[in-house]
Amino acid sequence: MHGFLGEFLGTMVLIVFGVGSGAAMNLKGNYARHQNWTFICLAWGLAVTFGVYVAGQFGSDGHLNPAVTVGFALFGYLPMANVWPYLLGQFLGAFIGAVIVIIQYYPHFQAAKTAADGNQVGIFATGPAISNLVFNFLSETIATFFFIFVLLNLGNFTQGLKPLMVGLLIVVVGQTLGGTTGFAINPARDWAPRLAYTILPVPNKGLANWGYAWVPMFGPLLGGILAAGLETIIS
Numbered sequence: 001m002h003g004f005l006g007e008f009l010g011t012m013v014l015i016v017f018g019v020g021s022g023a024a025m026n027l028k029g030n031y032a033r034h035q036n037w038t039f040i041c042l043a044w045g046l047a048v049t050f051g052v053y054v055a056g057q058f059g060s061d062g063h064l065n066p067a068v069t070v071g072f073a074l075f076g077y078l079p080m081a082n083v084w085p086y087l088l089g090q091f092l093g094a095f096i097g098a099v100i101v102i103i104q105y106y107p108h109f110q111a112a113k114t115a116a117d118g119n120q121v122g123i124f125a126t127g128p129a130i131s132n133l134v135f136n137f138l139s140e141t142i143a144t145f146f147f148i149f150v151l152l153n154l155g156n157f158t159q160g161l162k163p164l165m166v167g168l169l170i171v172v173v174g175q176t177l178g179g180t181t182g183f184a185i186n187p188a189r190d191w192a193p194r195l196a197y198t199i200l201p202v203p204n205k206g207l208a209n210w211g212y213a214w215v216p217m218f219g220p221l222l223g224g225i226l227a228a229g230l231e232t233i234i235s
Contacts, residue, residue: 002082003060007089008096010055011064011188015097017047019124019193023101026118027108033118041174044183049167056158062166065186066090067144068151071224075232077152087188094192098124101193102202109203121208124193126182126216133215136181140219141226143177144185148227184216191217 021043024032032039052062061078063069069086072078078086101124102109112119121127128136150169151157157166174183184190191213198208 002079002085003055004085004089006055006058006060007063007086008093009058010051010053010060010062011090011093012051012097012100013054014047014051014064015094015189015193016100017050018044018189019098019101020104021047022123023105023108026112026120026123027105028112028117028119029108030105037179038175041171041178044174045167045169045171047167048170049163052158052163052166056163060086060089060158061156062158062163064090064093064188065220065224066188067186067220067224068148070221071148071226071228072152074225075228077228090188091192094188095196098193098196099200102196102200106203109205113204115206117204119202119204120206121194121197122182124197125190125208125213126184127209127212128181128215129179131212133212136212136215137219139177139180140184140215141223143173143181143183144220144223145227146177147173147185148224149231152227152231181215185220185223187217187220189216 021040024030025035025039051064055062055064063086066087069078069083073080073083109119147169154162154165157163177183194208194213197205
């Protein structure tokens, strides 16, 4: 089905490890609570690395991200026939990954009665450090642009050590550009876990902040389109 299985499994791995790091860092009673931004960036970088490896093994190009898929497809780097299977795999994989994290940390959600105990949507989805929707949107666009522009110049990034390079790219994006919004740079990574947090019976949960969710949806999509467009013009 044009890469559906690879994108589904790879994105599931990405979210289990990535969102899992958010739960570990935030939830009351966890050994890893109160880790720092470097912990988060490294965890997400490695999550992407191993997600790309899994996706490539199961027949996809390892996008794991609608911003990559849409940008690549619009400028001929991915067949249009692959777009919907890739997107479906990414969103479903991200949702199932979030479900697995909820199960893994269920007793910790029970113990975390309030946001002060770490029980918040920020485990699953992104939010701004300083709320300014225009600049939050620009932050996501810029971060995603540079992520995907570099990605386009890695060639087939499912092979050899290239998934590790992709993971290191995620780390540097997070450390340099990600502190403004939590660097979603991936609509599936943000929306599907946010939806899981919203509709599933997570103990003591708070609000899912859907009023902000358009930023990590459309900012990354625009960044991906601009990156692929620039690559097409100059290559």
